[in-house]
Amino acid sequence: MKKLYKFKNGLKLVYERLPYVRSVAVGVLVNTGSGNETAENNGISHFIEHMLFKGTATKSAFEIAESMEKIGADINAYTSKTNTCFYTVSIDEDFEKCAELLSDMYFNSVFSEEEMAREKGVVLEEIDMNEDDPSDVAAEIAAAKWFETNSLSRPILGGKSNVKSISREQIFEYMNDFYTADNTTVSVCGNLPWKAVYDTIKKEFSDKFSKKTKKIVKIEQSVGTVAQVTKFKKTEQGNVLIVFKGLKEYDPDTVALQILNSVFGGTMSGRLFQEVREKLGLAYSVYSYPSAYTEEGCYSVYIGTNSDNLDKAVGAVRREIDKLKAEGITEAEFSKGKAQLKSAFVFGQESSSTLMRLNGRYAMGTGTLFDAEKRMNEIDAVTLDDVKRVIERVFDFSRVVISYVGPKTEVDLTKHFAPRD
Secondary structure, three states: OEEEEEOOOOOEEEEEEOOOOOEEEEEEEEOOOHHHOOOOOOOHHHHHHHHOOOOEOOOOHHHHHHHHHOOOOEEEEEEOOOOEEEEEEEEHHHHHHHHHHHHHHHHHEOOOHHHHHHHHHHHHHHHHHHHOOHHHHHHHHHHHHHOOOOHHHOOOOOOHHHHHHOOHHHHHHHHHHHOOHHHEEEEEEEOOOHHHHHHHHHHHOHHHOOOOOOOOOOOOOOOOOEEEEEEEOOOOOEEEEEEEEOOOOOOOOHHHHHHHHHHHOOOOOOHHHHHHHHHOOOOOEEEEEEEEOOOOEEEEEEEEEOHHHHHHHHHHHHHHHHHHHHHOOOHHHHHHHHHHHHHHHHHHOOOHHHHHHHHHHHHHHHOOOOOHHHHHHHHHHOOHHHHHHHHHHHOOOOOEEEEEEEOOOOOOHHHHHOOOO
């Protein structure tokens, strides 16, 4: 049984009963992330995520952690550019305890100055840790350039100066704007009856909201041309990210893009891995992936290679793209890509926590229930012509961003995407 219920105040509850499991996953998804932030408060979504674990009116940070660990439950959270999620995974008999704790964190966190000061230090360490990963830095500076005309350019962690300056007043103002009933979705997956779930979520969430309506933030479509951004670091390898146009969330061609990605660069048998690494030996790591947001998306190719091989490796990627545009993919690759996509989807359907996140994000983004059978039918319905259309949509060289992080070099990688006869 699957159900989507909208309370009068706008809170959404998405529920799926899984009679074959004893676990239950509960997620509280808030439809806000770094894409809703300003230059002044960038990093606040992620900082709030951290602070919700640092004490409520009745529980200390230690008591929050211990209350879950003593029943063997997991509790965690994440922040993205578009949403923030707090969730637990437990055995079904502890569902009410988990819902009660998540509610306490959501509504009753105290944000003490002492805890905030300590947690700012933790987040600053997290920023340093990311800075030490050149592939993360390449992705960050590429996003800043690709989305430079809109708020998706802002890093999830925020900058150090921003994190240091976040105040309790800023937190309460931000939560008043976005932690509202109509901007929140609770997702529950497990072997529980509907009435028990409805009664608990009504009591712990719907009945406690004082504000119903979120602040509206419009993210405009980004614009750009061909550009290279560079950050020199003392690393052994050069790290390159090549960013192309992608598809926004729930675009009708999403499934076709996923099949294409499997064939092109998402697997070890994909063209990029086989050509750039296995045949030419130009990189240890080479892969591709799509990223989708509400208003737009992008498609990225990552290459980790010796700086002496940068030109050759990017040139090899360009040749593979040209081949893709000229010839498309083969029937055999198409069938393999479909099979891989189906298998990954089916495997995910067997995890209560994966389903909780999938159902929650889909309900939050579309206001409807995710239909697994419909998705399988959509995979079956994709044709080679659909994939060819996506190839043309994605690999439009009028707009490409190339980021490079690594040893100093003067190589201009944009030349590989200049117009050709």
